[in-house]
Amino acid sequence: MKLTALPLSDLLAAFRSSEPTPGGGSASALSGAVGASLLAMVAGLPRPKGSNETELRRLADVGSRCSVLAIQLEAMIDEDSAAYDLVVGAFRMPKGTGEEKSARAAGIQQALRTATEVPLQVMRRCAEALGAAPVVAELGNPNASSDVQVAVGLLSAGLHGAHQNVEINLGSLKDADYVARVRQEVETLVNRQSLNRQSAIPDPPPPIPHQ
């Protein structure tokens, strides 16, 4: 059964169980999906007075895009667990003969590549939604500004969590060109995220005023 078809309560119990999936990879995709969904919600709230047509259209476009990103991130909750299971399966391939050993080594490399691609996609989607957050913060209903801040925290946790999973798999991949290419992209995504987060949303959260 798909993880996303489970009642939330059962999914949380599955995260708690000592089965290896669902684990941090699926949790990162879930965090991103909730964050992107909150941005879509804020973009759909009644608009502040004085918004012009161009602004309203821009906000609606950004909101639609966040909905798409949320649905893609939702799919990655299951994809990440499936990718992990593939890796486990590959490690269990027979290794009696030389031929079996080669097939197993190739299977492991292929499975690790899939297990790298899924969290890399999670990083890309979280980064894109984080790029949309300043627009939602600027043009969306100001009464929902805390929802935007929560969304940024969740998307950031999703991006950094997926980063952990990319790094783990890269460490065992033998295709040096691929590894270098992914590391380059990951670095760009992480740096862009820091910039977006700094420019749009104060972090850490607003200082606590004293009485």
Added chain:
Amino acid sequence: MKLTALPLSDLLAAFRSSEPTPGGGSASALSGAVGASLLAMVAGLPRPKGSNETELRRLADVGSRCSVLAIQLEAMIDEDSAAYDLVVGAFRMPKGTGEEKSARAAGIQQALRTATEVPLQVMRRCAEALGAAPVVAELGNPNASSDVQVAVGLLSAGLHGAHQNVEINLGSLKDADYVARVRQEVETLVNRQSLNRQSAIPDPPPPIPHQ
């Protein structure tokens, strides 16, 4: 129907919808519930060789506590949305006569207090689970270290997200003593979180090595 009884897919659609609940408060509780669940999962994985009895017992205790915290945070997903609905309901109370006005004002203050208490509880639970993360990182299976890091990111997002919601409600509360007491506690929780995060888990995630 309870939010936690919904299939995850439907819950995410509810976060995306332009209905005000579920919003950032429930999302913060969810983030904390997933984070605490991941810590419980890691604590339950087969232990590293060479662990002594005292360490195993300590890890098991911390794991059980994280399960309890996760279940409490799960309940707060619904409690936060219910508290928000109470506030909306109080604002809709009649305000024709002087007596009605007083009753409405009192109702709003009471509802705002509940809407402050729920995210404050979310902050406390997330902070406690964050305090457990260094123990899980130290004594748990090192193969799951990325799950611990993801958990810390999610608990931190939950704590900061809930902080946003506490602050919003404090701004409209008239009981100055209560407001001061909550602000004091919130400051302690946020500071403790920073310390725990710094001491146990590198943040930002490990630097990206270059080829």
